[in-house]
Amino acid sequence: xxxxAWDLSPQDAIAxxxxxxxxxxxxxxxxxxxxxxxxxxxxxENNKVTRAAIAVLSFPSLQLVESALVKQPTRYPYIPGLLxxxxxxxxxxxxxxxxxxxxxxxxxxQGVAHPRRLGIASHLGVxxxxxxxxxxxxxxxxxxxxxxxxxxxxVALVDKGEEVGAVLRSRQNVxxxxxxxxxxxxxxxxxxxxxxxxxxxxxxxxxxxxxHIASNLK
DNA sequence: GCGACAG
DNA sequence: ATCTTGTCGC
Numbered sequence: 001x002x003x004x005a006w007d008l009s010p011q012d013a014i015a016x017x018x019x020x021x022x023x024x025x026x027x028x029x030x031x032x033x034x035x036x037x038x039x040x041x042x043x044x045e046n047n048k049v050t051r052a053a054i055a056v057l058s059f060p061s062l063q064l065v066e067s068a069l070v071k072q073p074t075r076y077p078y079i080p081g082l083l084x085x086x087x088x089x090x091x092x093x094x095x096x097x098x099x100x101x102x103x104x105x106x107x108x109x110q111g112v113a114h115p116r117r118l119g120i121a122s123h124l125g126v127x128x129x130x131x132x133x134x135x136x137x138x139x140x141x142x143x144x145x146x147x148x149x150x151x152x153x154x155v156a157l158v159d160k161g162e163e164v165g166a167v168l169r170s171r172q173n174v175x176x177x178x179x180x181x182x183x184x185x186x187x188x189x190x191x192x193x194x195x196x197x198x199x200x201x202x203x204x205x206x207x208x209x210x211x212h213i214a215s216n217l218k
Numbered sequence: 219g220c221g222a223c224a225g
Numbered sequence: 226a227t228c229t230t231g232t233c234g235c
Binding site: 041086 | 224
């Protein structure tokens with residue numbers, strides 16, 4: 001069988017996460033944002049095939065300007081806390097085909113709201129040295145209180161006494177989403193930029209486009 | 219040992 | 226993530 005740089009034992013993967021977590025930058029390190037990208041991954045054939053999609057949108061108009069889709073064999077199982085080892089190879093392959101380089105990434109999943117502070121948004125952000133935000137539909141770690149049912153309101157997500165992100169009401173009457181910095185962005189800015197990419201739906205337009213592309217539908 | 223657990 | 230139609234509510 002062929003080996004792969006991403007084929008790490010869970011133990012080694014965890015060790016790598018602990019080391020890379022130190023490289024995550026939690027303050028804003030970017031200027032003008034002209035393009036924002038949504039990253040999403042889907043599976044088919046009973047998880048045998050991984051589909052990674054990236055949608056690049058103009059900002060602030062949020063119009064789709066470019067999209068990428070890559071399919072490749074799945075080679076790592078889903079293990080909570082090790083998601084990036086399963087999805088990043090395909091994501092990087094898709095990213096490498098882009099002609100329009102985005103200034104900010106919004107990834108499905110968590111950023112530093114992760115057991116070892118290196119969720120997929122952080123891993124990807126550090127790898128690409130690009131500002132990134134983790135946008136999750138559910139919680140991996142952290143505690144939080146009631147989120148006011150008013151669009152834009154949010155409460156802190158705290159893990160082990162550390163503020164790692166926010167639970168954001170991106171839309172009224174809908175379950176909130178879990179925002180956390182991936183890389184080169186603060187929690188406050190992550191919330192701000194996520195809202196700036198969100199129109200009338202629960203998820204940011206970036207994520208919605210990427211999800212649509214990664215989906216098999218047409 | 220038991221329960222939790224992104225996609 | 227994925228299997229899947231209609232249906233209830235703002």
